[in-house]
Amino acid sequence: MWPQPFTSRFPSAPTLTVAVEFMPHHSLTWVDDPLAEDGRRLHYTGAMAKIVGYLGEGLNFTCRFVLSPDRTFGNLLPNGSWTGMVGMVVREEVDFAAGPFMLSPARAAATDYTLAVWTGDLRMVSGLRGLKIDPWGFLLPLSPLVWVVTMTALVGMLAVLQVLHFYHPSRSLLRCANTFSSVRVLLQQDMVWPGQWWWWERLVLGLWMLTTLVLTKSYAGNLMSLLAVRYVPQPFQTPRDVLDDPHVAMIWQKYSRNEYFLRTVESGVFREVAELEEKDRLKFVTQAQLPESLDTLVRAGHHVLVDNGNAVRNLIALDFSQKGKYQNTNKSK
Structure with missing residues (x-):
């Protein structure tokens, strides 16, 4: 997203401040840099970092990566303020945010989007409970x-x-x-x-x-x-399956477009999902906390993680890279 659209190259190469966030297919590390204000700078790699690099080459700028205070993508609060990276863009604390961001009317009214870099859908990840012996x-x-x-x-x-x-x-x-x-x-x-x-x-x-x-x-x-053929039960294929199981809770990304949707939806199955928060069966975590939630809560079988398909695939891939094997997770559309 851009606070103001760029239409031509900068005559001199400025250093723009870019808000970023952890993604499973990206990496965030702090490296020592004597030229930085606090003696270190954030090193960001991945697909979105390459896109920012291509923009820098085309528009003649360099960038400095920063993180949002609450480590979220950003959502509109009832008092009219914004959280996360979107909030930093709205308050002009950064020049733009790399995202990637999900489209929403509220975000589009407050900021300017670039062209979409990918499209996807929502996916659920549940824990596999092992082989099951059916007496019948x-x-x-x-x-x-x-x-x-x-x-x-x-x-x-x-x-x-x-x-x-x-x-x-x-x-x-x-x-x-x-x-x-x-x-x-x-x-x-x-x-x-x-x-x-x-x-x-x-x-x-x-x-x-x-x-x-x-x-x-x-x-x-x-x-x-x-x-x-081994029979492994996969009971959660739709949100309705989770709603019908009183012993399973759901995990959604905090201050995201999906959370905003749950907060504002008025009817249908997702309205029932939003009402799970009153029963302590709905939990919101930041993007950086999703890998830990997948490894502990979801794998244990009493939580189901819901996020966009691209993030879910990369979470599973990251888990495979760290453990060396694909275990105890099931992905549903």
């Missing part, structure tokens, strides 16, 4: 409709055999064995095929054998596929 996993290979049809067909087979045997009372000794032979076929148990069976008994049972053969082969193949 043996039912998963077949859909509920298939189970219902199978049980209905089995009951139908039993009823048909009972009705047919009812008209042949002389064969009452074989009635029980013949009736439950269909159950033994479904459970893949051995069975006796007496020579006294009638041809229609053999036909009905043979058709049932073919049906259960196809069913059991499909069941075995699907079960093998399920056992070969």
Whole structure:
């Protein structure tokens, strides 16, 4: 953002003060500099630092990086004042702020934006709670409709055999064995095929054998596929999923465009998210505190972090770089 638009190169190279903030894909370090006021200066690297460098080359200026007092991007408070880097621009404490900043009507009314350097969406990051053993996993290979049809067909087979045997009372000794032979076929148990069976008994049972053969082969193949893939529960895919879990809180970036949106929204699911603050289930942290929150609160499973997609991806990448492995985090849109 620029306090005043630049339309031409500076005749002499001034030193402009630029507000910046920590981002996962950037680095902020203090280095000794005898020429600086307090003997050190802020060294800033990353994508936004390169953009500022390109602007400096094109417009003929050098820059001095500074941090905002509250280490935030900036938000409009109810009393009309601004916080963070936006506040430094509004109060003309800096010449411009590097951001990147999310667009909002309030910010656009107070400052001037450059052209957008990237676009993105909101993402949620939740902790993975490890592998889960489902005691009812043996039912998963077949859909509920298939189970219902199978049980209905089995009951139908039993009823048909009972009705047919009812008209042949002389064969009452074989009635029980013949009736439950269909159950033994479904459970893949051995069975006796007496020579006294009638041809229609053999036909009905043979058709049932073919049906259960196809069913059991499909069941075995699907079960093998399920056992070969690890099942890790990922319960939080939408804000509604978090709202419905009373044991999970949300983390949003402090004094950001997203916080301003939550403070001003009047209806919908995000209004319900804003009301979580009254239940102590909504927490706001600065951009610099997000890595620690991801490593402690989110990974523990009782918090969910919400931020723009680019920041979330880079937070996960930074965590991977520091720990050498990708662990216990799940990203949802």
